[in-house]
Amino acid sequence: MFAKTFKGGVHPRDRKELSADSPTVRLEAKGDLVFLMNQHIGAPAKPLVNVGDRVLLGQKIAEAGGFVSASVCSSVSGTVKALNPHVNQSGDEALAITVGNDNEYEAVPGFGEPRDYEKMSADEIIQAVADAGITGMGGAGFPTAVKLKVKDGVKIDYVICNAAECEPYITCDYRLMLERPEDAALGMKILLKIFPGAKGIFGVEDNKPLGIASLEKVCEGSERMSVQPLKKKYPQGGERMIIYAITGRKVNSKMLPADAGCVVVNFSTLIAIADAVAKNIPLVRRVVTVTGDAVRSPSNFDVPIGICAQELADAAGGFDTDPEKIVFGGPMMGAAVYTLDIPITKSSSCILCLKNDETKNTEPTECIRCGKCLYACPEHLMPIELKNASDRLDYKKFEDLGGLECIGCGCCTYICPAKRRLSQSITMTKRYVLAEKKKGAGK
Numbered sequence: 001m002f003a004k005t006f007k008g009g010v011h012p013r014d015r016k017e018l019s020a021d022s023p024t025v026r027l028e029a030k031g032d033l034v035f036l037m038n039q040h041i042g043a044p045a046k047p048l049v050n051v052g053d054r055v056l057l058g059q060k061i062a063e064a065g066g067f068v069s070a071s072v073c074s075s076v077s078g079t080v081k082a083l084n085p086h087v088n089q090s091g092d093e094a095l096a097i098t099v100g101n102d103n104e105y106e107a108v109p110g111f112g113e114p115r116d117y118e119k120m121s122a123d124e125i126i127q128a129v130a131d132a133g134i135t136g137m138g139g140a141g142f143p144t145a146v147k148l149k150v151k152d153g154v155k156i157d158y159v160i161c162n163a164a165e166c167e168p169y170i171t172c173d174y175r176l177m178l179e180r181p182e183d184a185a186l187g188m189k190i191l192l193k194i195f196p197g198a199k200g201i202f203g204v205e206d207n208k209p210l211g212i213a214s215l216e217k218v219c220e221g222s223e224r225m226s227v228q229p230l231k232k233k234y235p236q237g238g239e240r241m242i243i244y245a246i247t248g249r250k251v252n253s254k255m256l257p258a259d260a261g262c263v264v265v266n267f268s269t270l271i272a273i274a275d276a277v278a279k280n281i282p283l284v285r286r287v288v289t290v291t292g293d294a295v296r297s298p299s300n301f302d303v304p305i306g307i308c309a310q311e312l313a314d315a316a317g318g319f320d321t322d323p324e325k326i327v328f329g330g331p332m333m334g335a336a337v338y339t340l341d342i343p344i345t346k347s348s349s350c351i352l353c354l355k356n357d358e359t360k361n362t363e364p365t366e367c368i369r370c371g372k373c374l375y376a377c378p379e380h381l382m383p384i385e386l387k388n389a390s391d392r393l394d395y396k397k398f399e400d401l402g403g404l405e406c407i408g409c410g411c412c413t414y415i416c417p418a419k420r421r422l423s424q425s426i427t428m429t430k431r432y433v434l435a436e437k438k439k440g441a442g443k
């Protein structure tokens with residue numbers, strides 16, 4: 001089938017060959033599990049346990065702290081050892097619950113028992129997703145139950161499974177396409193029950209022919225599910241980009257995908273939905289890619305949420321050379337970290353360890369007006385003008401130029417021959433403008 005795409009974007013080397021052929025290996029935690037309360041976008045979760053409490057595998061240990069929030073379930077049985085701040089992947093400290101693993105894996109009653117989703121109403125399915133604490137597992141961490149509760153009168157035409165996995169290096173979704181395609185199809189059928197008029201489409205980049213074939217096999221004979229190959233291009237898996245590529249519909253910062261008749265769910269998240277609804281297993285584990293040229297054996301691990309990232313690096317054989325740069329996520333949108341003493345969260349897709357920090361000695365020079373950043377921007381913005389407005393602190397101009405539409409993809413910085421830090425400046429200014437607007441709204 002013809003591969004669809006969007007205008008703009010860049011073509012970084014994907015380096016997925018490092019870990020793509022490594023089957024997923026299940027790993028249990030040796031040390032304590034640390035559950036951050038802000039693993040998602042929105043209000044932090046509120047702890048439901050105290051130090052000294054015994055908790056069970058699958059037990060809700062923190063509840064959603066607001067409408068846009070998510071609960072947290074324990075990935076092991078054991079005893080609560082601490083409720084205190086812990087460093088997260090942004091380098092900030094956030095409240096966390098630390099559980100000492102008793103290695104018994106005693107689960108809450110009903111854990112893993114099959115459930116007939118066909119007999120459940122849409123509201124019951126959404127509640128099951130909320131109870132399981134499911135959030136977007138592709139990186140953004142938006143609470144999935146909130147995404148599925150569309151406003152009355154809004155008709156959803158497309159449920160899009162975002163299986164583009166366009167960030168270089170990351171292969172966790174790809175492995176799941178090969179290893180659990182039936183569960184992905186089950187997750188899609190469950191979502192199509194919520195949206196009876198919708199079609200379910202798996203959008204996969206065409207650099208994953210085996211993934212496409214695997215999903216086509218489970219969609220065979222279905223009138224409502226199909227696979228749409230997408231061109232390999234970054235950021236093909238951006239929400240707005242995948243919606244446009246598959247449906248031709250446009251979404252901007254003032255809209256939700258539902259306003260364009262779409263619901264978009266990441267591939268790992270779809271499998272988490274199948275586990276939660278049809279098997280009564282909350283989101284307590286995920287697949288994480290450990291890769292990069294510093295890692296001895298790049299791998300994909302199925303790990304409990306809350307495990308320390310250092311344990312994953314050790315399981316991948318450790319390092320040939322101490323990495324100069326460690327990134328949580330992919331090289332384009334991930335967060336550089338200074339320690340591996342960071343717990344894996346629901347949205348930790350990758351730990352990228354690089355021998356050399358290629359950006360460390362790059363000094364920006366004057367703009368040569370080549371226009372490359374304009375062609376690369378998937379939002380059709382003028383990154384150089386936005387950076388100029390940012391540098392002048394001209395927030396009105398920044399907004400007039402559409403700066404709030406920036407999705408922070410980094411294409412402009414990546415393509416710029418003068419090594420100008422375009423996306424970094426634009427993203428900071430956007431954050432500032434949005435924070436000021438929020439303050440103004442609160443007055």
Ligand code: SF4
Pocket residue numbers: 376377378379380381382383386405406407408409410411412413422423426
């Ligand atoms: S970071 Fe923003 S301005 Fe730069 S290419 Fe991406 S969307 Fe465009």
Ligand code: SF4
Pocket residue numbers: 366367368369370371372373374384415416417418419420422
């Ligand atoms: S890509 Fe860089 S050098 Fe070229 S126009 Fe944009 S900012 Fe200037």
